[in-house]
Amino acid sequence: VDNIQRLLTLMTGDEKHDPASYSTLDVLRVLYERVLDVSPETVDDPRRDRFLLSKGHGPMAYYAVLCDRGFIPESWLREWGSFDSHLGYHPDRNLVPGVEISSGSLGHGLPLGVGSALGLRAQGIDSRVVVLVGDAELDEGSNHEALELAPALALDRLTAVVVDNRSSSYAVPGRIAERFSTEGWQVATVDGRDHDALETALSERGVGVPNAVVVTVLDQELAA
Amino acid sequence: MTTTTLVRDPRTQFGRTVADLLGEDLSVALVYAEISARFFTEAERRFPERVVNVGIREQLMVNVGAGMALTGLRPVVHSFGTFLVERAFEQVKLGFPHQGVGGVLVGGGGSFDASRSGRTHQATWRSSTRFPTW
Numbered sequence: 001v002d003n004i005q006r007l008l009t010l011m012t013g014d015e016k017h018d019p020a021s022y023s024t025l026d027v028l029r030v031l032y033e034r035v036l037d038v039s040p041e042t043v044d045d046p047r048r049d050r051f052l053l054s055k056g057h058g059p060m061a062y063y064a065v066l067c068d069r070g071f072i073p074e075s076w077l078r079e080w081g082s083f084d085s086h087l088g089y090h091p092d093r094n095l096v097p098g099v100e101i102s103s104g105s106l107g108h109g110l111p112l113g114v115g116s117a118l119g120l121r122a123q124g125i126d127s128r129v130v131v132l133v134g135d136a137e138l139d140e141g142s143n144h145e146a147l148e149l150a151p152a153l154a155l156d157r158l159t160a161v162v163v164d165n166r167s168s169s170y171a172v173p174g175r176i177a178e179r180f181s182t183e184g185w186q187v188a189t190v191d192g193r194d195h196d197a198l199e200t201a202l203s204e205r206g207v208g209v210p211n212a213v214v215v216t217v218l219d220q221e222l223a224a
Numbered sequence: 225m226t227t228t229t230l231v232r233d234p235r236t237q238f239g240r241t242v243a244d245l246l247g248e249d250l251s252v253a254l255v256y257a258e259i260s261a262r263f264f265t266e267a268e269r270r271f272p273e274r275v276v277n278v279g280i281r282e283q284l285m286v287n288v289g290a291g292m293a294l295t296g297l298r299p300v301v302h303s304f305g306t307f308l309v310e311r312a313f314e315q316v317k318l319g320f321p322h323q324g325v326g327g328v329l330v331g332g333g334g335s336f337d338a339s340r341s342g343r344t345h346q347a348t349w350r351s352s353t354r355f356p357t358w
Contacts, residue, residue, distance in 0.1 A: 046296065094324045100294070102322050105314060111284045112319065115255075115291015115299075122253060122273040123295065142315075145284035153276070 004029065007064040010077040023165045023192070023217045024053075024132065025061040030198040031130065031161075032069050040070045043098050049127050050116055052101045054109020055134040055163070056090040063087055063096075071098035107140030109133060110160060114146045117158040117210075128205070130159045135176060136168040150210040151184035158210040159202070160185070163192065165217045180212040192217035235332060239263030242300055246271045251298050257285040259303045260332065286312040289327050290319030298327065304338070305331025305347030 004025070031051060032038075038048040053062055063080060066072050072086070080087035086095040090104030101112055113131035120127050133143065150158050162176055181187045186206035190197045192215040201213045243266045245252045253274040254267055261277060268275045274297070278285045282303055289299035301308065308331045309316055320327055331347060338345040 050294075102318070105318055107283075108287060108315070108318055111287030111315070112291040112294065112323075114284065115288035115293075116295050117291075118276055118288060119253070119292035119295030119297045122292070122297065125295075142283040142287070145278070145281035146287075149278055149281065149284060149288075152279075 004064050004068050007067050007077055008060055011060045011080050023163050026192055027198055027215050028061055028065045030195050032065050034199045035202045047125055047127055050100050050129045052109045052113050052131045054103055054131055055137050056103030059091050066098050106137045107142040110143050110146040113158055114150050117155045128157050132161045135162060135164040139168055147183050154208045155210045156206045156208055160212040162214045163217060164214055177214050184209055186211040189214040235260055235263050243267040246274055253292050253297045253299045255285055255289045255299050256302045257282050282307045282312045283315050286315035287319045293325035293327050300328045302330045304333045304345060
């Protein structure tokens with residue numbers, strides 16, 4: 001059995017996984033295994049890459065990946081969500097090593113990512129800031145303030161990863177990519193199960209513009 | 225007399241103080257949302273990387289300040305008090321104390337100071353706002 005699947009099962013208790021958690025699993029694995037320059041040894045290094053999980057609900061996949069990469073001990077997973085656990089139903093950066101933002105309420109990660117990208121640029125640090133948002137999370141208007149400003153300020157260290165599992169009530173196919181593109185982002189749309197395609201898209205950095213990677217994931221596939 | 229009048233204006237003095245702080249401490253940054261732009265021209269000219277006008281986007285303004293704080297900067301975040309705290313209340317709550325980072329939020333026009341501007345520009349609840357550190 002794959003180690004991450006085994007770790008997930010420590011939290012879920014059986015072989016079934018809730019879609020909110022599972023939709024992010026492949027992209028999280030590719031980010032931590034192949035793309036981000038961050039490790040348990042560099043969680044406090046100012047030059048580390050930043051990964052901001054804005055969509056903080058359903059964090060089991062995130063915790064499993066952090067555990068697999070050595071950021072948190074396996075014993076934490078067994079007790080997640082219990083009274084004394086560091087691992088709540090929404091991640092807390094002050095309790096969990098490697099977690100960059102405390103999230104849960106939607107629409108905060110991308111604006112925080114814009115601020116982090118500006119802060120790093122002001123200090124001459126060339127690290128990347130990668131923010132994961134959900135397609136329904138983009139309903140929140142606060143995202144659109146960030147979406148407009150990031151290209152205006154040429155934040156080419158910023159990457160928005162939109163996990164699109166068609167969970168928005170008023171989804172229009174193709175609109176997310178068009179919206180980012182209209183605002184001046186470099187945009188790629190990739191199949192959320194294709195690790196090589198994810199790696200290629202996530203390794204891109206725009207020149208003078210931020211980039212967005214729309215990751216399409218279908219829940220029917222996840223349940224299969 | 226003109227100089228004295230200008231210095232006595234709190235927003236003019238704020239602009240000068242912020243420019244001084246930006247010059248003294250490389251970790252200080254200024255984030256604002258169009259409001260008071262004319263008081264920040266000197267700061268913006270001297271420190272373009274650490275002075276950011278986000279446009280008329282107060283939710284973003286507060287979280288941009290918080291995001292800068294996450295990278296080790298000390299942001300000064302400014303708008304009229306009502307837009308800074310009352311409009312962007314959750315951003316203040318979750319961006320700063322919930323992340324465990326600090327910043328200086330400076331609201332202009334507290335309480336009924338903007339008496340002629342009406343309810344939209346008065347921050348009557350701002351002075352009683354307290355954020356828990358949890």
